[in-house]
Amino acid sequence: MDITFQNVSYTYQPGTPFQGVGLQDINVTIPSGSYTALIGHTGSGKSTLLQHLNALLKPTSGVVKIGTREITPETNNKHLKAIRQKVGMVFQFPESQLFESTVQKDIAFGPQNFGVPIDEALARAKEMIELVGLPANVIDKSPFDLSGGQMRRVAIAGVLAMQPEVLVLDEPTAGLDPVGRREMMGLFEKLHIEQGMTIVMVTHQMDDVANYADNVIVLEHGRLAKTGSPREIFADPDWLTEKQLGLPTTTQFAQALSRRGFIFDQVPLTEHELAALLAEQLPKKAGRAHE
Amino acid sequence: KLDTRRVVLLAVLIALQLVIARFAISLTIFRISFGFIVTALMGWWFGPFWAGLAAVIGDLINSLMIGVPGGYFPGFTLSAFLGAFIYGLYFYHEKITWWRVLAAVTTVILVVNLGLNSWWVSIISHTPFGFHFTARAIGEAATLVVHPVILYIVMHFEPIIRLKNRII
Amino acid sequence: MDEQKIIQVEQLKYEYPQSDGHLALNNLSVSINAGEWVAIIGHNGSGKSTFAKSLNGLLDLQSGSVMIDDLPLALDTVWSIRKKIGMVFQNPDNQFVGATVEDDVAFGLENQGVPRPEMIERVQEAVKRVGMLDYLKREPSRLSGGQKQRVALAGIIAQQPEILILDEATSMLDPKGREEVLATIHKLKQETNMTVLSITHDIDEAASADRIIILDNGQVYDQGTPADIFAYGQRLLDLGLDVPYPEKLKAALNKLQIEMPTDYLTTERMVDYLWTLHS
Amino acid sequence: ILGRYIPGDSILHRMDPRAKLLASFYYIGIIFLARTWQAYALLLVFTLVLIGISKIKLDFFIKGVKPLLWLILFTVLLQIFFTRGGHVYWQWGFLSLTQYGLINGAYIFMRFVLIIFMSTLLTLTTPPLSLADAIESILKPLKVVHFPVYEVALMLSIALRFVPTLMDETTKIMDAQRARGVDFGEGNLFQQMKAIVPILIPLFVSSFNRADDLATAMEARGYQGGEGRSKYRILKWRTKDTVAFILMGLLTIALIFLR
Numbered sequence: 001m002d003i004t005f006q007n008v009s010y011t012y013q014p015g016t017p018f019q020g021v022g023l024q025d026i027n028v029t030i031p032s033g034s035y036t037a038l039i040g041h042t043g044s045g046k047s048t049l050l051q052h053l054n055a056l057l058k059p060t061s062g063v064v065k066i067g068t069r070e071i072t073p074e075t076n077n078k079h080l081k082a083i084r085q086k087v088g089m090v091f092q093f094p095e096s097q098l099f100e101s102t103v104q105k106d107i108a109f110g111p112q113n114f115g116v117p118i119d120e121a122l123a124r125a126k127e128m129i130e131l132v133g134l135p136a137n138v139i140d141k142s143p144f145d146l147s148g149g150q151m152r153r154v155a156i157a158g159v160l161a162m163q164p165e166v167l168v169l170d171e172p173t174a175g176l177d178p179v180g181r182r183e184m185m186g187l188f189e190k191l192h193i194e195q196g197m198t199i200v201m202v203t204h205q206m207d208d209v210a211n212y213a214d215n216v217i218v219l220e221h222g223r224l225a226k227t228g229s230p231r232e233i234f235a236d237p238d239w240l241t242e243k244q245l246g247l248p249t250t251t252q253f254a255q256a257l258s259r260r261g262f263i264f265d266q267v268p269l270t271e272h273e274l275a276a277l278l279a280e281q282l283p284k285k286a287g288r289a290h291e
Numbered sequence: 292k293l294d295t296r297r298v299v300l301l302a303v304l305i306a307l308q309l310v311i312a313r314f315a316i317s318l319t320i321f322r323i324s325f326g327f328i329v330t331a332l333m334g335w336w337f338g339p340f341w342a343g344l345a346a347v348i349g350d351l352i353n354s355l356m357i358g359v360p361g362g363y364f365p366g367f368t369l370s371a372f373l374g375a376f377i378y379g380l381y382f383y384h385e386k387i388t389w390w391r392v393l394a395a396v397t398t399v400i401l402v403v404n405l406g407l408n409s410w411w412v413s414i415i416s417h418t419p420f421g422f423h424f425t426a427r428a429i430g431e432a433a434t435l436v437v438h439p440v441i442l443y444i445v446m447h448f449e450p451i452i453r454l455k456n457r458i459i
Numbered sequence: 460m461d462e463q464k465i466i467q468v469e470q471l472k473y474e475y476p477q478s479d480g481h482l483a484l485n486n487l488s489v490s491i492n493a494g495e496w497v498a499i500i501g502h503n504g505s506g507k508s509t510f511a512k513s514l515n516g517l518l519d520l521q522s523g524s525v526m527i528d529d530l531p532l533a534l535d536t537v538w539s540i541r542k543k544i545g546m547v548f549q550n551p552d553n554q555f556v557g558a559t560v561e562d563d564v565a566f567g568l569e570n571q572g573v574p575r576p577e578m579i580e581r582v583q584e585a586v587k588r589v590g591m592l593d594y595l596k597r598e599p600s601r602l603s604g605g606q607k608q609r610v611a612l613a614g615i616i617a618q619q620p621e622i623l624i625l626d627e628a629t630s631m632l633d634p635k636g637r638e639e640v641l642a643t644i645h646k647l648k649q650e651t652n653m654t655v656l657s658i659t660h661d662i663d664e665a666a667s668a669d670r671i672i673i674l675d676n677g678q679v680y681d682q683g684t685p686a687d688i689f690a691y692g693q694r695l696l697d698l699g700l701d702v703p704y705p706e707k708l709k710a711a712l713n714k715l716q717i718e719m720p721t722d723y724l725t726t727e728r729m730v731d732y733l734w735t736l737h738s
Numbered sequence: 739i740l741g742r743y744i745p746g747d748s749i750l751h752r753m754d755p756r757a758k759l760l761a762s763f764y765y766i767g768i769i770f771l772a773r774t775w776q777a778y779a780l781l782l783v784f785t786l787v788l789i790g791i792s793k794i795k796l797d798f799f800i801k802g803v804k805p806l807l808w809l810i811l812f813t814v815l816l817q818i819f820f821t822r823g824g825h826v827y828w829q830w831g832f833l834s835l836t837q838y839g840l841i842n843g844a845y846i847f848m849r850f851v852l853i854i855f856m857s858t859l860l861t862l863t864t865p866p867l868s869l870a871d872a873i874e875s876i877l878k879p880l881k882v883v884h885f886p887v888y889e890v891a892l893m894l895s896i897a898l899r900f901v902p903t904l905m906d907e908t909t910k911i912m913d914a915q916r917a918r919g920v921d922f923g924e925g926n927l928f929q930q931m932k933a934i935v936p937i938l939i940p941l942f943v944s945s946f947n948r949a950d951d952l953a954t955a956m957e958a959r960g961y962q963g964g965e966g967r968s969k970y971r972i973l974k975w976r977t978k979d980t981v982a983f984i985l986m987g988l989l990t991i992a993l994i995f996l997r
Contacts, residue, residue, distance in 0.1 A: 016888070042603065042633050056913055081919055089917040096907070097914040101830035103451035113919025144453060144943065148501060158918065175549075175630050177503040177660050179699040233648050246634055249704045256726060260734045271704070275711035282736050284716045295956060295963070300949035302896035303904075307899070307945045310904045316923070316930045325934060331811050332942075348893050353824070355759075356869055356898065358861030360805040362854035363766065382798040385749055415853070416771075416813035416846045418968075419820070426812075441931060450939050517954055538960060546958045553951035556959070558899050565970035570960040572968045582970070600902035614959065734892045 001067040003030040003053055010048055010060035022220045023048055035192050035199045037209040040219035046202050053168050053273045054087040055080045075191040085114045087165030092171050095154035103154050106143050110162040128157035132187060149180040165197040183284060210248035210269040235267050250274050301341060304333055305349045323437055325352050331442050334378025345376035366411035374403045387446045396438045400431050465654050466491040471523035473509055483509040485677035496655040498668035502699030506677035509657045511626045516546045529620060545615030547628040549608035555599040560591060560610050567618040585617035589643050605636025609643055623656040662701040690723040705729040743865045750863045752791045755872035757979035761986055762860040768990050769852050777996040778848045787856050794862050802858040803851060810850045818843035870894040886963025911940045911982055
């Protein structure tokens with residue numbers, strides 16, 4: 001299911017005290033099956049764009065095509081449910097949305113809202129608990145008895161249980177410890193590779209962009225600043241530095257190496273890529289001759 | 292006296308009350324606002340005196356500082372106090388039964404919503420108390436059914452009981 | 460070198476209510492010198508935050524002793540000890556007490572009963588130090604997370620404590636906010652030579668410390684200079700921690716049969732080493 | 739913070755908030771002394787002069803009346819149709835339109851407007867925090883009877899500070915639950931009531947967590963109750979505040995004469 005923005009602009013209602021940057025004339029496609037990273041500063045319009053993906057917001061002008069549905073400023077607020085089922089959205093710190101008395105019921109809440117019979121919803125909940133890597137015995141526990149990291153998994157399981165085709169994630173690893181972060185990113189990678197799920201992720205971690213994404217959208221002041229593959233985006237480190245968006249650690253390291261005299265014909269994105277590029281220019285252990 | 296933790300909690304609940312009171316269900320004939328849930332829970336968790344005080348603070352913030360339309364009239368501050376106070380009398384340290392919830396809501400409706408509030412309007416407008424009482428009574432009939440049901444369900448919902456246990 | 464020990468804790472034991480016998484702190488003993496910058500790392504649940512809160516009596520220890528600046532922690536000393544320790548917590552929204560920036564910075568001073576004229580001076584001075592002078596009258600809801608944390612730092616500077624504890628103070632901030640806050644802390648450390656105890660998941664933040672303490676299961680697992688600790692490489696991952704980038708690259712190069720030294724290299728030294736290898 | 743305070747530097751803005759608070763309350767009280775058109779005219783002129791001094795547009799005050807218009811009209815109509823006396827213009831059963839009825843209706847309308855204008859004036863010219871300080875200061879004498887004055891002040895300021903935070907949180911949680919298929923404001927009464935639970939519970943949980951964190955942060959910063967604290971913000975009573983009360987006194991005397 002592709003999601004396409006055509007000349008989409010969004011202005012907040014004039015007069016609201018919490019005005020953020022809206023969107024201005026966005027044209028971009030999130031291809032089906034992609035792992036898209038959405039980057040930009042706080043206030044660049046990332047969250048606004050995100051909320052267009054499942055019609056929580058409607059454009060003030062332009063069209064958002066979600067699969068076969070078209071969302072325009074005139075779209076009726078009703079009957080948007082089908083979209084919200086297909087585009088699962090995980091907000092920042094999603095553990096704050098838990099409310100049920102047991103983990104199972106909370107996960108089953110979403111599917112039930114979309115008309116899944118209760119038995120099936122509860123069965124799905126059970127599967128999801130396993131999928132997100134929670135121990136089976138949490139099923140009847142109160143979500144509020146779990147650790148922060150576990151609560152977040154429950155919340156994500158609650159969205160996955162809706163069986164969306166697209167999974168939208170707003171900084172899903174914020175505030176987690178390194179293990180939690182690694183496991184969480186592993187989960188999304190698994191969903192992307194094994195189930196072919198389209199992933200859209202807002203992140204500030206350029207390492208994650210480099211390691212996982214295959215498509216990047218850069219926003220700035222509500223406008224589309226750049227879009228392309230991570231390699232295309234990170235190929236111009238000066239541009240990113242100028243925009244204060246940061247670089248993947250590998251790219252930074254490679255820059256330091258270049259300054260020293262190393263030559264790379266392409267921008268390395270991960271430590272393994274960098275190691276491979278270095279290996280061509282370095283002697284191996286068993287006393288191989290210098291190049 | 293309350294310790295720091297509970298004073299702070301009560302303060303945050305006042306803020307929550309003000310926020311929740313802003314959204315309401317509107318059906319063609321009447322409107323249910325949900326601020327009363329927080330008021331009742333404050334009574335349950337903190338007792339009549341502190342809940343009453345919290346309600347007064349909430350009313351002052353609402354009418355003087357946020358400046359909700361309609362202006363300030365001290366009578367309604369007293370109404371706010373009494374409403375929370377009554378919930379405290381019925382719920383504090385008590386087992387929450389259907390009868391208790393029904394009795395509490397009935398008392399609040401009779402004494403505060405119908406009695407005091409009609410009286411205030413009749414004082415301001417210099418019109419007969421009976422008219423306001425009757426006019427309000429029609430709307431409050433729905434409240435009498437809806438509020439006890441909501442309160443009973445909320446006060447027996449496991450996550451809420453869990454929160455109650457965090458207070459002690 | 461004979462240094463003054465400003466924090467000395469011995470055999471700390473703490474169990475959270477309803478935790479079924481799991482000890483959050485399990486015979487933890489640590490001492491920290493005045494003026495030292497110590498980073499405490501460990502995965503979630505290793506006891507880091509519990510340790511921080513035990514230092515100024517924010518929780519009741521089951522057993523063990525805490526000595527802050529030669530003052531044993533007890534009921535009658537807890538308030539003097541809290542004066543000596545400033546803490547910045549994780550969530551910027553939930554530690555802003557005052558209704559405006561200046562009120563928040565003044566809060567700690569009000570608690571100590573500092574006379575008003577002195578208070579005004581100290582508030583101004585502290586707010587200036589964190590670069591928030593233009594925001595004196597602002598309300599928290601109009602500040603970014605990083606700005607709120609800087610205000611929290613100002614509140615601590617105003618109190619002139621000897622010890623600064625950062626309890627994952629940057630973990631909820633975006634990169635820009637994190638940078639702002641870290642820069643402020645570094646500046647502060649330079650100017651005041653406070654003792655800094657930083658509880659963190661951020662390996663780069665830990666790298667700037669004099670000493671790193673790894674907590675695991677409520678105990679000190681190991682401690683040493685960043686160079687000592689980072690040389691562990693893979694073992695850090697097993698402990699649920701991050702590995703600094705040069706170590707990651709080293710591992711990747713080792714796999715490709717490139718000879719790498721075993722000791723920890725900073726980015727700079729790593730680049731130098733690779734260049735020597737190259738030419 | 740929130741609310742409708744409009745910054746300005748009029749004399750009303752610069753008055754001691756205690757003086758403004760007490761004077762407004764007093765004014766709302768003496769409105770009830772008015773019985774004649776002269777008295778109402780005096781009060782209206784007085785109020786309009788104050789509004790003029792505040793340099794705030796009249797629109798802001800009229801806006802405050804609008805939401806209550808139906809209630810006001812209802813009571814005014816009650817007054818008009820049920821008051822007897824004077825010339826009878828029209829009669830139908832127990833309903834009648836009389837001279838006194840019309841006059842009383844007009845008076846009641848004025849009373850509502852005056853109360854609303856005056857409290858709006860207080861709100862628009864005084865920052866919430868100053869009002870909180872004023873309330874604390876006014877309550878201070880109650881310490882003698884062990885009334886928790888300090889706690890009330892603290893609750894006031896913390897509640898004020900958390901309203902915007904919890905508003906944002908509410909929006910966030912509502913969005914999250916809408917993304918999980920909840921429809922707010924749709925369906926029958928039962929469905930609508932049920933849709934409240936997934937917002938209510940997270941808000942309560944978050945409030946508890948925030949309160950815990952905040953209390954910890956306060957204690958870490960040496961907070962141990964109101965005793966022995968010094969104050970950063972102080973209030974200053976000046977001559978213009980005393981003058982305001984003299985004016986109120988004169989107004990009272992005038993109203994008594996105009997009865």
